[in-house]
Amino acid sequence: xxxxxxxxxxxxxxxxxxxxxxxxxxxxxxxxxxxxxxxxxxxxxxxxxxxxxxxxxxxxxxxxxxxxxxxxxxxxxxxxxxxxxxxxxxxxxxxxxxxxxxxxxxxxxxxxxxxxxxxxxxxxxxxxxxxxxxxxxxxxxxxxxxxxxxxxxxxxxxxxxxxxxxxxxxxxxxxxxxxxxxxxxxxxxxxxxxxxxxxxxxxxxxxxxxxxxxxxxxxxxxxxxxxxxxxxxxxxxxxxxxxxxxxxxxxxxxxxxxxxxxxxxxxxxxxxxxxxxxxxxxxxxxxxxxxxxxxxxxxxxxxxxxxxxxxxxxxxxxxxxxxxxxxxxxxxxxxxxxxxxxxxxxxxxxxxxxxxxxxxxxxxxxxxxxxxxxxxxxxxxxxxxxxxxxxxxxxxxxxxxxxxxxxxxxxxxxxxxxxxxxxxxxxxxxxxxxxxxxxxxxxxxxxxxxxxxxxxxxxxxxxxxxxxxxxxxxxx
Ligand code: IMO
Ligand code: MG
Numbered sequence: 136x137x138x139x140x141x142x143x144x145x146x147x148x149x150x151x152x153x154x155x156x157x158x159x160x161x162x163x164x165x166x167x168x169x170x171x172x173x174x175x176x177x178x179x180x181x182x183x184x185x186x187x188x189x190x191x192x193x194x195x196x197x198x199x200x201x202x203x204x205x206x207x208x209x210x211x212x213x214x215x216x217x218x219x220x221x222x223x224x225x226x227x228x229x230x231x232x233x234x235x236x237x238x239x240x241x242x243x244x245x246x247x248x249x250x251x252x253x254x255x256x257x258x259x260x261x262x263x264x265x266x267x268x269x270x271x272x273x274x275x276x277x278x279x280x281x282x283x284x285x286x287x288x289x290x291x292x293x294x295x296x297x298x299x300x301x302x303x304x305x306x307x308x309x310x311x312x313x314x315x316x317x318x319x320x321x322x323x324x325x326x327x328x329x330x331x332x333x334x335x336x337x338x339x340x341x342x343x344x345x346x347x348x349x350x351x352x353x354x355x356x357x358x359x360x361x362x363x364x365x366x367x368x369x370x371x372x373x374x375x376x377x378x379x380x381x382x383x384x385x386x387x388x389x390x391x392x393x394x395x396x397x398x399x400x401x402x403x404x405x406x407x408x409x410x411x412x413x414x415x416x417x418x419x420x421x422x423x424x425x426x427x428x429x430x431x432x433x434x435x436x437x438x439x440x441x442x443x444x445x446x447x448x449x450x451x452x453x454x455x456x457x458x459x460x461x462x463x464x465x466x467x468x469x470x471x472x473x474x475x476x477x478x479x480x481x482x483x484x485x486x487x488x489x490x491x492x493x494x495x496x497x498x499x500x501x502x503x504x505x506x507x508x509x510x511x512x513x514x515x516x517x518x519x520x521x522x523x524x525x526x527x528x529x530x531x532x533x534x535x536x537x538x539x540x541x542x543x544x545x546x547x548x549x550x551x552x553x554x555x556x557x558x559x560x561x562x563x564x565x566x567x568x569x570x571x572x573x574x575x576x577x578x579x580x581x582x583x584x585x586x587x588x589x590x591x592x593x594x595x596x597x598x599x600x601x602x603x604x605x606x607x608x609x610x611x
Pocket of ligand 2: 185186
């Protein structure tokens with residue numbers, strides 16, 4: 136079966152992450168956006184997200200604009216929805232990049248109701264960026280403070296930018312909420328107005344536009360951001376982002392309901408999962424040592440390549456190395472869990488697209504996945520099983536043990552998750568699977584693991600991705 140078969144008779148698709156983000160939503164958004172959708176819309180978060188978009192054959196990391204923008208000249212529409220928070224400076228930079236590539240963005244629509252990330256939001260967020268003093272390790276982009284203002288009914292929306300009096304009154308009000316920031320209303324307005332003028336032609340009531348697109352039978356793709364376990368509603372407090380990045384939140388963030396989504400796809404990295412930032416991660420390889428090591432921003436890819444003596448080259452901003460280097464394989468099979476974790480991070484190249492931080496690596500947690508299936512629905516896409524090739528074995532957690540009791544139920548409580556020991560099932564490893572095109576041809580032990588995972592979680596694996604290229608996709 137091909138991806139085209141999967142979308143037969145479908146008008147609306149959502150691609151959301153069922154873990155802690157960075158699961159490869161970008162690959163599928165890009166595919167559906169360019170090959171299938173008439174409209175690509177984002178409903179949550181802001182430039183805390185990092186996704187790779189291919190523009191004129193070149194890979195670019197975008198943070199705000201959804202994947203569909205690369206097909207704008209073909210008349211495709213891209214929507215930044217009401218549930219998003221937008222840093223106008225960053226949006227301006229992304230538009231500059233599109234200009235530089237001569238990629239038109241005439242069909243970009245920006246919700247009049249989206250929140251505006253203000254300079255004082257970014258400044259205030261710096262306090263939560265660092266993990267040193269127990270901070271949660273946010274991306275430092277002002278996301279939390281901006282959503283806080285929205286909920287506290289003092290947020291500034293895109294529409295407010297075009298009413299100077301109203302804007303000025305709202306900034307005055309913000310002064311009380313941000314006593315530590317030295318806010319000068321006129322200065323803030325001077326920064327914002329030129330940026331606002333630039334986006335003025337794209338500002339719309341995107342909710343009614345979305346409803347019109349639905350009525351007209353346009354094919355709509357919702358591009359999720361972050362992941363379910365980071366959702367402010369369903370994630371593990373306080374180690375969450377400040378939007379509801381579940382399927383529900385993603386739909387509501389563009390003015391739709393989850394019920395209207397014909398094909399909701401939940402992405403799961405398998406059999407390794409990752410997270411960036413602080414917070415409990417029961418299946419983390421290397422446990423607390425890894426958590427503390429990964430909290431330090433200096434432990435970048437280049438640092439690890441040098442420290443572990445892996446040959447590499449730097450060409451421009453690109454760092455090139457062989458993910459199958461025998462030294463990396465040796466690390467993966469090391470008896471030290473910490474080293475194993477570093478080796479797996481190198482093999483899977485797991486470094487943040489937004490911040491460059493090393494991602495924490497663990498085995499897939501079927502207990503958390505079962506929780507995610509309950510919220511985001513059963514249809515699953517597994518990504519990156521190819522990054523584990525030639526490891527001796529891999530594991531999946533099918534339960535937690537705590538004080539002699541076992542549990543198969545996830546709880547978003549930090550206290551609970553910090554105290555559990557995962558109950559693993561170990562499977563033999565497998566070799567290179569990147570050339571496999573049919574589900575039946577996958578190695579037996581991997582299929583066995585997928586089958587166990589499905590029966591435990593209640594999910595149904597519809598797609599297995601075996602590489603970053605579009606062709607490296609198996610539809611079941
Ligand atoms: P994509 O869309 C992974 C994490 C941060 C931090 C927490 C709160 O690329 O998958 P925030 O700046 O949002 O207030 O930070 O959420 N986080 C992400 N982790 N992928 C993302 O986005 C993330 N966006 C936020 O690391 O732990
Ligand atoms: Mg990302």
